[in-house]
Amino acid sequence: MLTAIHPKLPMRNKQATKAYYIDQLGFIDCGAADYDGYLMVEKEGIEIHFFEFKELDPAENFGQVYIRTNDIDGLYQSLLDSRVVIHPNGHLETKPWGQKEFSLLDPDNNLLTFGQHAS
Structure with missing residues (x-):
């Protein structure tokens, strides 16, 4: 029955968060309206609030x-x-648990880790 998950992360400044995710990471604003204090972005089916x-x-x-x-x-x-800044300790590498991963920190220090099964 579960179909999707949309994590909700904190942000201090909506414009800074929007600029990072849209201008640097290539997400789009997917909110039906521009609500004060709330932002929804999406890229390739991945949605973050x-x-x-x-x-x-x-x-x-x-x-x-x-x-x-x-x-x-x-x-x-x-x-x-x-020229997106990669987390200093998060450059692309294969981890002992069999995932190839790298990480970013957004303007509010939310950690985004991207991973793929290492083949």
């Missing part, structure tokens, strides 16, 4: 999303080509 939390201390934010892909190398290279 954001709620305003102006008092958020990014150093204390532990928001995380794991996104699976079927072209980890291509995605990683496209982000490098677009």
Whole structure:
């Protein structure tokens, strides 16, 4: 019966979050209306929602999303080509648990990890 999951992450500034996800990562705004303090973005069927939390201390934010892909190398290279900053400890590598992964931090320190089964 379950059909999808849309994680909700905190954001301090809607415009900064929107710029990062749309301008840098290639998501689109998928909200039916422009609600104050709320943002919905989508890319290739992956939807992420954001709620305003102006008092958020990014150093204390532990928001995380794991996104699976079927072209980890291509995605990683496209982000490098677009000069998207990769997490300092999250460059593309094969992990001991059999996943090839890399990570990004958004403007509010939400961790986005992208992964594909290592073949």
